[in-house]
Amino acid sequence: MKLDINVAGRSALTATLALALAACGGGGSSPPNAGPAPTSSASPSTAGPCSVANQIAFADDVLNDWYLFPNLLDNSVNQADFTTVQSFLDARVAPARAQSRDVGFTFATSIADENALIASGSSAGFGVRLSFDQINNRLFILEAFENAPGFAAGIDRGTEILAIGTDASNLQTVSSLLTNGGPGAVVDALGPSDAGITRVLRFAQADGTVLERSVAKADFSLDPVSDRYGAVIIQDGGRNVGYLNLRTFIVGSAADELRNAFQLFASNNVDELIMDFRYNGGGLVSVAETLGDLMGRDEIGSIFSQTVLRPERSDNNATRLFQNELNALQPDGLVLIGTSSTASASELVTNAMLPYVASSRIALVGSDTSGKPVGQFAFDLEDCDLRVRAVTFQTLNANNEGEYFTGLASVMPNTCEADDDFTMPLGDPNEASIATALDFLAGRSCTAISSDQGQIAQRAPASGMMAPDQPTAAQYQVPGLF
Template identity: 65%
Template sequence: MNNQLPLGLNVAGRTALSATLALALAACGGGGGSTTPPPTGGTPTPPPVATCAISNQIAFANDVLNEWYLFPDLLDNSVSAAGFTNVQSYLDARVAPARAQSRDKGFTFATSIAEENALINSGSSAGFGIRLAFDSFNNRVFLFETFENAPGFQAGMDRGTELTAIGTTAANLQSVSSLMAAGGPQAVVDALGPSDPGVTRVIRFVPVGGAVIEASVTKTDFSLDPISDRYGALIINDGGRNVGYLNLRTFIVADASNQLRDAFQLFNSNNVSELIIDFRYNGGGLVDVSEVFGDLLGEGRVGQVWSRTVLRSSKSSENTTRLFRNEVNSLRATKVAFISTGNTASASELVINSMLPYLNADSVALVGGNTSGKPVGQFGFDFDACDLRIRAVTFQTVNANDEGEYFTGLASVVPNTCRADDNIFFPLGDANEDSVATALDFLAGLSCTAIAGGADQTAQSVGGRQTLQPEQPSAAQREIPGLF
C-alpha cells in the first residue's frame, strides 16, 4: 500500500503508511501521505542508544528536515535546538518560513507510530465518535457528523445535534455557553476529556427536532468507517436521472479502497453516469486510496497519467508517475460535482486536481466552499525506540498537465464553482441539503453563484461554524477534523 499521505500523512516508505522501518517513509495526501519507506534515498538514522531524550528526538527531526524537506530554502536554519522541550515546537520553528508562504500549514508534525499505524490498518480510534463545530458568536457547539458504531451515536447523537452541557457527573454539569464564554473552544475540548477508552462524561444534548437528552457516555475504541452504511453510497433519483452520491469520510483507513469498489459496483449496476462526490469533511489520508479512487473514475484511461509525485531537486531520482490502472467496477462519468469545504484537503484535493485534465470544462464543478489548499504530501520517518514518527512535507503532486499549485484552494483551479451552505440540519446525502441540492442543480445544467477563492476562504468551517480541534490533536484527530 502506498502510505504517502496525499499532502498530509506519513511515510514509512514510499507506498504504505502501515509499513514502518527504522526510519520509514509513509506517504500521505496529495498530497497526503504514504506509509512506504523512502524509495532508495535512505532515512536518517536514530541514535544507536535507545534513549528518548528530547535532544535526541529533535536531532532526528533535524536530520529528516535537512535531507528530505520539500522546500529546503524555506527552512529557518538559524533555529537552535537548545531550549525546546518538545519536538513539535522545534518543527514549527524550523518550517515557519514555509508556513508564512502557505506552503506548510501545519503539515509537518510529530506523531505516534503506534497510533497512526492502528488508524491506518484498522481505523482504530478512541472517543465518542462524534465530530464537532463551534459557533463563537453565539457560544454554541453542534455535531456535524457521527460514526454509527461509536458511543455518541448509540446515545442518540447525530448530525445537527447541539451539545448544551458537559460534566464528569450530573452534579457538575457546565453549560457549553459558559465554557465558551470563559475559555473559548479549548474549554469545551478540555471538558470533553482526553481521547482515552474509559473516559466518561455526562452530556446534555438536543437532537434535531427532538427533546433534551442527558446521558452518561463513555469513550471506547471504535473503528472509523470510511463510507457510512447509512449515506455513504446512494442512488438519487433526480427527475428520472440516476445520480450516484458518494460520501468518503477519510482516505486514511486502508479498507477505504475496498469500500470504494463496492460503491462503484452499486453505481454501475444502476447505470450511473453522473456523480456527486462529497469530500466536505475529508481531511485526506493515503495516496494509495486516492489512486484506487482515480482508477475507479478512469474507465478507458488505463495507461494514461493519473498524477506525478515530485520531490526536492536533490531527491529528483525518486520522482514517480502514477498511471491509471484497471479496476473491474470503473466507470467514466459524464459529469461530476465535488462537494467541498475548508476541511477538504490533501488526498481529496489530489483526486479533484488529477481528474481535471480528463473532464470537460462544463462537466465538472466544485460545490460548497473553497478547499484547504494542500498540494503537498508527507513521508513518515520513524524513530521506533521512542514511538516517534516525523511527518515531514517531502513531495508535491501534480496532474497530467503538471498543474498543482493550489496552495490557496481549488476554487481558482476548477472550471466551475457553485457556492452552497453546509446545512447540518439535513442528513448527508439528502437531496434537500443545500450542498447536495446545488450539486444536483449543476448536474441538471442550472446556473449558480461562484465560490470566492483565496486563502481567506479556506478556514475549516461547517455550516458557518468552525471545526473544533484540540491544540494537541491525536493521530485520528489530525486526519478526521473535529473528531472527539
C-alpha cells in the same frame, strides 16, 4: 527498509523510512533510492536515546535531508530552546507556513497509533465530529460514526451539545465554556481521547428533544464509507446520480469500500458523480489512486498523478497511471463538495481528474478547500514510537498542474457556493450542498465561491472544526473528531 541512524557518542538507533504516498498521512513502501539515513547531531551528553533532545535532533535531520521546501526552513532555530518535537517542527517550518505551503502538514505522531488507524481505523472517543459557532457560542455535531458511543447515545448530525460535566452535578454550559475559555475550554471539558473516560452530556437532538446522558469514550473503528449514506443513488430529473460520501482516505479498507460503492453505481448506469468530501482531511494516496482508477474506465495507461520531490531527491519522483478496475466509470459530470476541512488526498483526486472531465461538467460546490497539493513521507524512530510526518513531495496532474495552495477554487473551472446545512442528513438531496451539486449537474446556474471564503460554510455565520492542541493520530486525519 531499515536505516541505521548514527547517534554521536551512543549506540546506533534504528528508524524505518516509509514512503507514505499520502497527502496528510498514510503509509507505503520505501523510496527506491533513499540514500543514507539522517545522522543525528545531538550532543553526546544528551541522556537516553529517546530523550526529547535526541528526538528533536532526529526531526531536524529529517527536515534537512528531505523537506520539500528547504529554502523555507528557519535555520536560526535552536534545538535546545524546545521541549517537544512538535513545537520544534512548527518553528522550523514557520517560513513555509507563512507562505501557505505547510499549514500544519509537518507533524510528529505515534507510530503505533497511526499504524492502527491505517490498518483498522482504530480510534478512541465519542466518535463524533464537533464544530463550534464562534459568534453565538454553540457547539454542533456534524457527523457521528455509527459504531461509536456518541451515536449509540442518540447523538447524530445536527445535535447541539448544550452542557458538559464529569457528572450531573457539575455540568458547565457550552456557552459559558466558549465565552470564558474559547474552544480550548470545551476540549478540556471533554477530556482526553482515552477509552473509559466518561462525561455527562446535555444535548438537543435535531428535532429539538433535549437529553442528558452519561457517555463513556471507547475504542471504535472509523468506517470510511457509511452504511447509511456513504453510497447513494439520487434520482434527479430522470437521471441516476451517484453520491459518494468518503469520510477519510486514511483507513486501508477504504479502497474495497470504494469498489463496493462503484459496483452500486455501475449497476444503476451512473455517469454523473457527486463526491462529498466536505470533512475529508485526506490520507493514503493509494486509496486516492484506487478512486481515480474507478473514475478512469477510458483512461487506462494515461497519467493520473505525478509525485515530485525536491531536486536532490528527484530520483524518487514517480508517475502513477490509471489502472483497470472492475465496475469503473467514466463520469460525464463530476462534483466535489468541499469545505476548508477538505484537504490532501481529497484535493489530489479532484485535481487529477481535471484533464479528463469536460471543463463545463466539473465543479467545486460548497466553499473553498484547504489547499494541500503536498504530501508526507513517514520517518520513524522506532524505539521511541516517534513518527515524523514531513512534507516531502508535491502532486501534479497530467497537465502538470498542482499549485492550489490557497484551495481548489483557484484551479476549478466552475465553483458553486453552498451552505453545509447540518440540519439535514448527509446523502439527502435536499441538503443545501447536495441540492446545489444536483443543480450544477442539471445545468442550472449557481453563485460562484467568493475568493475570500476561509470558513467552513454553514448556517452559523462563523464556525470551525473543534481541534485539540495535541491531536491524536486519528484527529490529525479526521477533522473535528472527538
